[in-house]
Amino acid sequence: MIVTVTYNPAVDQTIQFDEQMAPERVMRANKAQFDAGGKGINAAQFLTAMDRPCVATGLLGGFTGSFIRETLQDDGVETAFIDVDGTTRLNTTAIAAAEEYKLNQAGPTVGESVVDALLEQVRAQSPDRVLIGGSLPPGLSPDAIDRIAAGGDWETIVDTGGDVLRELDAQYGLCKPNRAELGDATGADVSTVEGCADAADAFRDRGFDRVLASLGADGAVLVGDTGRLYAEALDIDVVDTVGAGDALLSGVLSAWEAGADDETALRTGVAVSSQVVQRAGTAVPDLNDIGSLRDGVTVRRL
Ligand SMILES: Nc1ncnc2c1ncn2[C@@H]1O[C@H](COP(=O)(O)OP(=O)(O)O)[C@@H](O)[C@H]1O
Numbered sequence: 001m002i003v004t005v006t007y008n009p010a011v012d013q014t015i016q017f018d019e020q021m022a023p024e025r026v027m028r029a030n031k032a033q034f035d036a037g038g039k040g041i042n043a044a045q046f047l048t049a050m051d052r053p054c055v056a057t058g059l060l061g062g063f064t065g066s067f068i069r070e071t072l073q074d075d076g077v078e079t080a081f082i083d084v085d086g087t088t089r090l091n092t093t094a095i096a097a098a099e100e101y102k103l104n105q106a107g108p109t110v111g112e113s114v115v116d117a118l119l120e121q122v123r124a125q126s127p128d129r130v131l132i133g134g135s136l137p138p139g140l141s142p143d144a145i146d147r148i149a150a151g152g153d154w155e156t157i158v159d160t161g162g163d164v165l166r167e168l169d170a171q172y173g174l175c176k177p178n179r180a181e182l183g184d185a186t187g188a189d190v191s192t193v194e195g196c197a198d199a200a201d202a203f204r205d206r207g208f209d210r211v212l213a214s215l216g217a218d219g220a221v222l223v224g225d226t227g228r229l230y231a232e233a234l235d236i237d238v239v240d241t242v243g244a245g246d247a248l249l250s251g252v253l254s255a256w257e258a259g260a261d262d263e264t265a266l267r268t269g270v271a272v273s274s275q276v277v278q279r280a281g282t283a284v285p286d287l288n289d290i291g292s293l294r295d296g297v298t299v300r301r302l
């Protein structure tokens with residue numbers, strides 16, 4: 001069973017415009033939607049849609065927190081959140097004439113006592129795997145992630161970027177940087193798929209058994225003891241890429257939970273992410289028929 005931890009959830013607002021963004025004028029959207037978001041929350045929704053037992057934990061507050069709580073309840077996701085003062089953030093993706101703008105808030109400031117409270121929630125679920133996803137809200141340091149990773153007998157998967165990823169100190173089963181995060185964390189040349197695989201492999205020494213690097217339209221790389229695998233992305237019509245990384249990771253974890261090998265897991269991840277990017281926002285797509293899509297994903301060893 002998987003527990004997901006989202007320290008900094010978000011309501012995802014997705015707004016679509018026919019025309020290009022332009023300063024100093026009113027832009028009128030032709031479509032808009034709100035979804036429950038934040039990396040661990042998206043993953044819990046995708047895993048639940050694939051019938052994998054999981055519990056979403058994290059910090060929620062204010063009217064946006066209530067929206068997330070209600071959305072997860074409607075989606076049948078099991079939850080064990082901690083209430084905080086302050087208001088959970090609202091992140092905006094604007095899609096304008098096929099260009100994507102992502103505007104993320106910092107989130108409400110929290111005190112370090114939330115780490116103990118969350119660790120207690122995680123332990124109460126006795127998970128096999130814990131996924132800690134997303135940025136940290138003001139008030140917390142990377143230690144908040146390390147403490148949960150080291151706090152029990154579970155495999156910890158982490159999906160975060162920037163300085164936080166570089167500063168993690170515990171032992172992790174997997175991290176999932178995207179291309180920019182991999183480049184930032186390693187300082188390596190990530191302009192080619194091979195370069196990404198080299199960088200991901202080298203990054204394992206920093207405390208990660210496996211590294212799953214997502215490369216957007218170029219697909220994904222999974223490196224670990226069983227070797228270096230590269231999956232091409234599927235040729236699809238993309239609406240926006242919010243939630244793409246969470247979907248990739250959920251597909252991989254879902255397959256591992258079912259006992260699949262790395263190659264099948266990577267195929268499953270690409271298939272799930274393909275379904276998500278074809279829809280606006282982080283709404284949960286139909287993941288019932290993921291098997292046939294998965295079989296169409298090409299994987300090769302590098
Ligand atoms: N333009 C695209 N075309 C096809 N698949 C895509 C595209 N963008 C993303 N994906 C799929 O979503 C996965 C994750 O995308 P990516 O953008 O790297 O993640 P993140 O959201 O973490 O930045 C990719 O590995 C790929 O399978």
Ligand SMILES: O=P(O)(O)OC[C@H]1O[C@](O)(COP(=O)(O)O)[C@@H](O)[C@@H]1O
Pocket residue numbers: 008010011012036037038039040042091104133134135136241242243244245246247282
């Ligand atoms: O915590 P961060 O890094 O600000 O990211 C939060 C955002 O990322 C998302 O989880 C989407 O992540 P991905 O596009 O990487 O899958 C959104 O739901 C959320 O608004």
